[in-house]
Every structure is written in C-alpha cells, then in structure tokens.
Amino acid sequence: MLLMEVVVDRENMVAAFKRVLVNAGASGVDDMSVGELKPFLDLEWSGIKEELLAGRFRPSPVWLVEIPKPGGGVRALGIPTVVDRLVQQAVLQVLMSWGARRVGDKRVLRFIRSFLRAGVMMGGLVSARSEGTPQGGPLSPLLSNVLSDDLDGELERR
Numbered sequence: 001m002l003l004m005e006v007v008v009d010r011e012n013m014v015a016a017f018k019r020v021l022v023n024a025g026a027s028g029v030d031d032m033s034v035g036e037l038k039p040f041l042d043l044e045w046s047g048i049k050e051e052l053l054a055g056r057f058r059p060s061p062v063w064l065v066e067i068p069k070p071g072g073g074v075r076a077l078g079i080p081t082v083v084d085r086l087v088q089q090a091v092l093q094v095l096m097s098w099g100a101r102r103v104g105d106k107r108v109l110r111f112i113r114s115f116l117r118a119g120v121m122m123g124g125l126v127s128a129r130s131e132g133t134p135q136g137g138p139l140s141p142l143l144s145n146v147l148s149d150d151l152d153g154e155l156e157r158r
Helices: 003-007 010-023 034-054 082-098 106-116 140-157
Strands: 062-068 074-079 120-122 125-127
Touching: 003 034, 003 082, 003 106, 010 034, 010 082, 034 082, 034 106, 082 106
Parallel strands: 062 120
Antiparallel strands: 062 074, 120 125
C-alpha cells in the first residue's frame, strides 16, 4: 500500500477526525466550524478522497491572524479550514508513524507542497506565501521543524 492510501485509510481518517474535534479551533476562510465537519464529510468525503488519491486536492488559503507576543510584537498564525486540518492531521499521523525520511509517494510530497503554497487570507484578500508555513495547522510543527528543507530538496530533485 502506498503512503497516500494509508493517509486516506478509514481508520487513519477516523482518528484524524477525532483529533480535529478535540482540538476544536476557529473556522478557516470558508467559515465552516468543527461542528459542521461531520455532515459535510458525509456528503463530500468520497470526492475529497478521490482528489487526494489522484493528486488533485487543493487546500484553501489559510486565514492569517496576528497574535500579540508577550514581549511585544506579533506572530502570524495561519488558521486552515477544518477540512484542511482534517487532512493535515491524517498526513501527520502517517508521517510520525512511517518516519519522514521514508516518504516515497510523490502524491504525498505534492500534497504537502500544496499546503505550503496555498496562500494566506488577510483583510479579505488572498495572497501568495513566499516562505515557510504559518503556525496553526496540524502539519505546521512537522513542516517547519523537520521536513521543510528536506521536502524542498526532494521536490526540486524530482
């Protein structure tokens, strides 16, 4: 079984869904709440799964908010849509168990890249992100601390 099939496996997705529910959080740019996720997935999951497996899934831009730092200044926080958080959580679970260095499925690498390039929305306008990944999504710690450089190099090589 290839890595993306493991990501969309029912058991992994159910675990990711439970994690997103527990973490709750704010709505993203689509204004869908965590409470609206289950009914949405009941109708749309088969199409989302097909897009993920075919490499056609496109994440939404993150909603960019600035949070004041205790010592002054602000830090950017990117709030993904709940659907994007669900899929990021599913990928995170698989990457933590398989190990980031063993990613051989090009669809997973392209998928992660799509989150890095999804853009940000601030003040009602979507703009491209030039570098890094904003904090806020389940994948952001992994991407910012472990995978970013390796992933960029691997994607460039391929």
